[in-house]
Amino acid sequence: MEHALQLEELQLIEALRGGDERAFEELMRMYQAALVRVAQIYVSSRAVAEEVVQETWLAVLNGIDRFEGRSSLKTWIFRILANRAKTRAERERRTIPFSALRSPEGVPESAVYADRFLDPEHPRWPGHWATPPTQWPEERLLGQETQRMIDEAIERLPAAQRAVITLRDVQGWSGEEVCNALELTETNQRVLLHRARSKVRRALEEYLLEDQ
Amino acid sequence: MTETVEQLSCQELVELVTDYLEGALSAEQRARFEAHLEPCRGCTAYVAQMRATIELVGRLMPEDISPEAEAALLGVFRNWKS
Numbered sequence: 555m556e557h558a559l560q561l562e563e564l565q566l567i568e569a570l571r572g573g574d575e576r577a578f579e580e581l582m583r584m585y586q587a588a589l590v591r592v593a594q595i596y597v598s599s600r601a602v603a604e605e606v607v608q609e610t611w612l613a614v615l616n617g618i619d620r621f622e623g624r625s626s627l628k629t630w631i632f633r634i635l636a637n638r639a640k641t642r643a644e645r646e647r648r649t650i651p652f653s654a655l656r657s658p659e660g661v662p663e664s665a666v667y668a669d670r671f672l673d674p675e676h677p678r679w680p681g682h683w684a685t686p687p688t689q690w691p692e693e694r695l696l697g698q699e700t701q702r703m704i705d706e707a708i709e710r711l712p713a714a715q716r717a718v719i720t721l722r723d724v725q726g727w728s729g730e731e732v733c734n735a736l737e738l739t740e741t742n743q744r745v746l747l748h749r750a751r752s753k754v755r756r757a758l759e760e761y762l763l764e765d766q
Numbered sequence: 767m768t769e770t771v772e773q774l775s776c777q778e779l780v781e782l783v784t785d786y787l788e789g790a791l792s793a794e795q796r797a798r799f800e801a802h803l804e805p806c807r808g809c810t811a812y813v814a815q816m817r818a819t820i821e822l823v824g825r826l827m828p829e830d831i832s833p834e835a836e837a838a839l840l841g842v843f844r845n846w847k848s
């Protein structure tokens with residue numbers, strides 16, 4: 555894939571090659587949390603994920619002299635991570651999670667439970683809302699309690715969905731960047747994002763309506 | 767029923783919301799989506815909830831690196847450098 559390195563990226567790479575610790579710290583701040591999230595798709599625990607990330611950083615440092623800039627630095631770092639994490643997962647004999655990335659549609663999931671809708675065979679309003687959503691109370695949306703609840707809802711997501719929503723909506727990456735980092739097709743990226751957002755919406759709805 | 771383009775149901779619409787917001791629908795799909803949305807209060811509320819969800823998730827602070835992890839990684843860096 556063609557990629558023109560940005561000036562900022564070039565400066566970081568040069569600083570890193572020169573052994574500049576601040577450049578390394580900056581990269582850590584930018585990517586550590588995202589790397590751990592992505593590693594968790596492949597391996598069984600947070601602790602193992604952190605080990606894989608640490609190995610990844612060492613591989614990044616050892617490889618930085620040979621980095622040619624054919625992809626962005628970010629994509630390159632996440633590719634290294636994915637390879638390390640896959641190797642580690644094989645050693646752990648953990649293979650199931652890959653299907654979550656490759657064919658998420660293999661396991662159907664509804665954004666909204668079917669019992670919220672009228673029957674698809676309903677004579678007049680097939681598939682129409684039986685219990686339509688309502689407007690959310692604005693003042694409760696912005697409370698800290700709500701933020702904590704959203705955080706917990708994201709924690710409960712399957713790892714692939716959790717990684718995609720974290721990168722897209724918390725870290726603000728573009729869809730293309732997420733596809734590159736996770737080696738996902740655009741369609742699969744959207745399926746995972748859709749499921750993640752739909753579940754967080756559902757959790758919010760339950761939370762906001764529980765004492766009404 | 768008249769012979770118009772088949773209409774989306776609410777149950778179908780909710781599965782297309784992300785594709786809609788991501789601009790991934792074809793012009794024809796988009797037109798069907800919007801034709802349903804405009805008069806449907808339930809789906810209008812639903813799409814508003816999805817937009818609010820995205821905005822609220824966007825307010826979360828990215829997780830900070832733990833002091834332990836930071837210390838360990840700086841150790842890796844200093845070893846590599848020497």
